[in-house]
Amino acid sequence: MRTFADPIRRGVTVAPTSPAVIDTTSGQAVSFSELDRRCRALAGTLARLGLSRGDRVALLMANGLPYVEAYVAVPAAGFVIVPINTRLADPEIAYILGDAGVSALITDRPPSGVEDLVDHVIRVPDDYEALIATSDPIDDLADLHEVSEDDLAGLFYTGGTTGPSKGVMLTHRNLLANMWNTINCCEMRADDRYLVMSPMFHAAGTYAVLASLALGATQVTVPAFDPDRVLDAIEAERITTTLAVPTMMVALCESQSRQPRDSSSLRLLTHGASPVAVETVRRFHDLFPGTAMIHLYGATELSPLTTALANEQDELGGPRERSCGQAVLGCRVTIIDSDGNHLPVGESGEVAVRGDNVMAGYWNKPDETAAVLRDGWYRTGDVGWIDDEGFLFLVDRAKDMIVSGGENVYSTEVEQALMTHPGVLECAVYGIPDEKWGEAVAATVVPREGESPTVDDLTEHCRQLIAGFKVPRRIDITTDLLPKSAAGKILKRELREPFWVGHEARVSGA
């Protein structure tokens, strides 16, 4: 398999009448034959709009059948998907549309100014369903353009450490490598029923789409995470596997202990994208004893799966309970020092990854690409060590990143928003422990002389510029200058540490 056209082609061959996607929002349930026809109709529509090979198509909508279709058909037909985080503020969305040079937007939102930036808007569900119904499907998704494995399949935007967000360029090869890794590490089978409950605009939300299609397995979508709705769906749809972020696991435990559902079909829960407390794993295992658990570590730049701790529940209480597991089959993980030398077993350094899952680079950002892709290795920015059987243990994120409820927040981006407020002299943004979200965004702000911005002023200012989940939950205003290193670098650790006394968190991300 070399392109996105291959997995769906196999699904429709081996399981034409099986349910491919069940959309619990619209109530639509489509077979593989029907999904294939709809994908071919969508590709035909995009071609008729005048899109050329490599043109970008942005997706700004909730999980559902159209998301699965666009995710598959757009790259399969030779175009490039640009999934956009629905929680972003309008200026952030506009930035992405412009940076990616998006030609067409598929969205479930009402008209807004942001759309002026693109030539074509297809609105879900009405426009979209009309086009699918009336468009002549092309004969085969691969017919429109010659697509090769090293062609771009999508631009996946992540927060920027040193400025606005960056478009992670993932090729067909990258995402098909992830498909094989997913099938292998999750032991996925044709009779699986995968619940898509994480947002599909994240790499983690779509990590099992190609795998499910290739196997002829069923995907069930919920528009957004709601623990009661999810548990009802697991029971009603006999879900066999899904991926959660730790905050979802906590919420599922709450809901299940309040109102137990039959979760006996759920053979596997994978989780990642965020630090998880061992206590959360233990509680989930207590409440869902028949469900195996896999802790995943990854990154958008890695398509995303990188390591997996299989049967995590069996590691509880053992020396590996806080490990992220071993490299998935198709990639290599190593630890390097600051000069790029590979370090031996047990020594801490930067986690670096090599394999067909490693991104092609950042869109139009050669310098930032060169900074992370060196000597064939992707440097994650995370700090960790590896034991004598390849189990990875993360100890810190070198990139100044906060993971809150599965969303990556780069502190620099929040700092830049705060710094545009006229009353701010200097500031530092960092993560503090949060029972619900794992980490919460916190800021310490030093006002300019003669200025006295309030917490509300600063919060409202940020809200105009950045997504709500990035806006600091806690702002401390102080007239003392921030602690700095000899080189003048703000010593955030000194600000952050008091909050973390008595807390611990397993570090991971996907």
Added chain:
Amino acid sequence: MRTFADPIRRGVTVAPTSPAVIDTTSGQAVSFSELDRRCRALAGTLARLGLSRGDRVALLMANGLPYVEAYVAVPAAGFVIVPINTRLADPEIAYILGDAGVSALITDRPPSGVEDLVDHVIRVPDDYEALIATSDPIDDLADLHEVSEDDLAGLFYTGGTTGPSKGVMLTHRNLLANMWNTINCCEMRADDRYLVMSPMFHAAGTYAVLASLALGATQVTVPAFDPDRVLDAIEAERITTTLAVPTMMVALCESQSRQPRDSSSLRLLTHGASPVAVETVRRFHDLFPGTAMIHLYGATELSPLTTALANEQDELGGPRERSCGQAVLGCRVTIIDSDGNHLPVGESGEVAVRGDNVMAGYWNKPDETAAVLRDGWYRTGDVGWIDDEGFLFLVDRAKDMIVSGGENVYSTEVEQALMTHPGVLECAVYGIPDEKWGEAVAATVVPREGESPTVDDLTEHCRQLIAGFKVPRRIDITTDLLPKSAAGKILKRELREPFWVGHEARVSGA
């Protein structure tokens, strides 16, 4: 993963101290660390002999640790393996050594004239073990040469339909595609213990080598198939999976019913390479009730796995009991007519295959390559049809091939041997049913006027030229000219059919 260096690299990372290979002949049991070191020493040895990137190294020996090592290390280091069927006659071996331009030969045979054709001979076990012990291992198998996924990994010789045998060119990409297909269709895991009992000079004998290495699973080798020894090994070594040809299945059933062993560890038996009687499947299932069965169809040209009938034992008595199953995950199977048009579900035609497992071509045989690789599809020469869920049913082999005990015999090759006898005017070679071997080679011979070769004469003549398994078991001598079509083509079907009345066999091959 892109080259042979990758699977072993992962094995040594995740399972350094686990047993990688247990060789029941020599009694050697090596860990992944030790296997890796030995492979690096072998690669260093070949480099020191002066071999260059792409040079051919032939393997002519029984299954065992050295076979596994050479199979992996030679391609990983940038050379090309040429496994040779140990049952071939000297002229056939000489032909392959010359055709492939072999530089070095690793063999367990005593010196013979055939070796004059190669520059370097490494004799197993003495020379070989001495070199492994004294050679400086290279640091990494990938260090010697830049190896890309589309480089040649091996030349795998198969009998020729229209002349001497052809070298099937399989690349790293081809055999790694097969690794993923194997892991997926056999649900292979790190705790598997794979018994290598089919000869490793066949594609079927090595189909799980890379998969086992990548997973950190154990391979146990027996030098050659012996049913008692194999069942003892399954019991003693707690074997979880293996591949058999149908004749082996029959022999295992005989042995197991005579002297039952504990086969409870054996979770999976795959079989292929030969037509199998449904009765054989049923009997094996009765005697090994805890063992799932997968019927595989493939070809050397397809690296080899192509289709798989999973849980075959559950299909017994059903409409698919005689199917070869669905395409493995990484490839496509279609049915074409003589003009290359794709035929709909249910219509019979030639089986064609597409995917990363399809060979690069036949070595130095552009015309024969062009005849089978057309429009991106490999034409198998087999005739079959596909049902509405992609299950393949073979009805005939279009290539004039006899499959006897897992060995492919091209009737043309046997006919050419017979025709070199001065007493033979014309002849036809075809397969007839054989209880032990599935099919046996049979010939009908018309002597020249005035000549009267005996069956013994002809048999002895063949034995000088071709492998024993190709020599006809039955020769009918007749003075009637052979039945021919209007175009003058011998109508073998007329000769063959009387033998097959009341017999049936599922057609397959790998």
